[in-house]
Amino acid sequence: MPHSAAPLDLLLLPDWLVPVEPAGVVLKQHGIGIRDGLIVYIGPRAEALRQPAIEVRELPGMLLSPGLINAHGHAAMTLFRGLADDLPLMTWLQDHIWPAEAKWVDEDFVRDGTDLAIAEQLKGGITCFSDMYFFPKVACERVHNSGIRAQITVPVLDFPIPGARNSDESLHIGIELFNDLAHHDRIKIAMGPHAPYTVSDENLEKIRVIADELDAMIQMHVHETAFEVHEAVQQRQERPIARLQRLGLLGPRFQAVHMTQISDDDLAMLVESNSSVIHCPESNLKLASGFCPVERLWQAGVNVAIGTDGAASNNDLDLLGETRTAALLAKAVAGSATALDAHRALRMATLNGARALGIDDHTGSLQIGKAADMVAFDLSGLSQQPVYDPVSQLIYATGRDCVTHVWVAGKQLLQDKRLTRMDEEALTRTAKAWGSRIAADKA
Known part of the structure; x- marks a missing residue:
């Protein structure tokens, strides 16, 4: 794909890229480029690294899929x-x-x-x-x-x-x-x-x-x-x-x-x-x-x-x-x-x-022109080895604790397993307070 005039906001380089459409495809050593919240580039790693980008992120051992x-x-x-x-x-x-x-x-x-x-x-x-x-x-x-x-x-x-x-x-x-x-x-x-x-x-x-x-x-x-x-x-x-x-x-x-x-x-x-x-x-x-x-x-x-x-x-x-x-x-x-x-x-x-929600033109697969709604799963752990088919490993051998990064419309909402916009400790305290009130009433 030719260089575009504006640099990418973000270039991600996972070990496996699973676009979901086309069906059954796993792209090894590929990069995906994001600009203005949209997917604008997908290509082999060597070519991807030639794309001008404001930020380049390596995702070793990770599978990147649609959110x-x-x-x-x-x-x-x-x-x-x-x-x-x-x-x-x-x-x-x-x-x-x-x-x-x-x-x-x-x-x-x-x-x-x-x-x-x-x-x-x-x-x-x-x-x-x-x-x-x-x-x-x-x-x-x-x-x-x-x-x-x-x-x-x-x-x-x-x-x-x-x-x-x-x-x-x-x-x-x-x-x-x-x-x-x-x-x-x-x-x-x-x-x-x-x-x-x-x-x-x-x-x-x-x-x-x-x-x-x-x-x-x-x-x-x-x-x-x-x-x-x-x-x-x-x-x-x-x-x-x-x-x-x-x-x-x-x-x-x-x-x-x-x-x-x-x-x-x-x-x-x-x-x-x-x-x-x-x-x-x-x-x-x-x-x-x-x-x-x-x-x-x-x-x-x-x-x-x-x-x-x-x-x-x-x-x-x-x-x-x-x-x-x-x-x-x-x-x-x-x-x-x-x-x-x-x-x-x-x-x-x-x-x-x-498709069920009527938004498949915008999200649900990693395709050029769609929103950059993406999740990175870490498949590098002991319980995921060895990896023959990364999608099979994701579905049958991986838990949600392996989710490391999440983006919605190109904005990172989870980074290294930490929420970027929400206070997890405050949420936990609030939930416990509700639980105490409801339990006391039920007792």
Whole structure:
């Protein structure tokens, strides 16, 4: 590639560069050049070193990949981590989580919980996350200040929630936020109807109209458990996904979270509508919700992304660990050792996530013209040796403790495992203080 007029802001020289697109490619001894927050150069090391650059960084023993994308979660719920473990979904929700939310969730809770979640995610190599929680305006402020990228989905339920007296107020908040942040370079606002069993046809139709008018994404918990589907059929004589299809919600902007129960008809609707599925394997396992048939979806052409869900049901926001679980689980569910290989698993955690969130033109792969959202993993340690296939080693033998550097839009947010914009000790103190208050009330 020819020299450009302006020097690069940053030239990175990792041992392995994994662009994710094209699929399955590992570039050894290559450099990647950043200018104005964008990737403007990729080439062999010797040629890269001839590029004029303000800063050159060697990354020996490291794999550089697109930043991980956590396509579903509830960030502020990190303050409820471990509050009610080892319980079935509806017991967990109705007897523990919803009462705790009613008592504790306010703007301060969302501010502190979201900051904690952002810090944990950045330290784990996540450069973009999707959040569905109360007081979405507060979450947007925290995302803006932190430098991370996010989709903030505005929760809509048929009953009052913290920060909104009714569904119409939630919708109004969503429209206002969407318009206010329409030109924000890192925040996208989406609509977040909670689940088929908490949102009426009337409100779903309102959401569809609003999403169509704004060209906004819709994220929703769908087919999380067999019980949910069974109840819907008993009460409505219709499976939830069929109801959403009838109401016009399915489509390329629709993100169906969980989808552990998928019939042939369900699959056909997902394929035909070009909807995305967001797989949350560890939350599904912990709540015994079921298994999403990832390989079956993938082979049918459905875009499958991955999410951690909230830390109250996971109990971490470790997307690298989640991806490993997803790859192993996919093999058991499909009965095939070749299901969801390491390279496809990494794609699910990066480019597929970007596609699900509607931002794959900007992020999700290391390509010229895209935002420099990147993570460096250190594969030089004892437990990563020897390295035959660095992507296989990343997925099957590497933990998030190997994340050393993170950039979002070319700005370094994690350097040598230290957050550059957030005070980790202060965040820890604040989280402990919340924990003490909540535990004392529960005692």
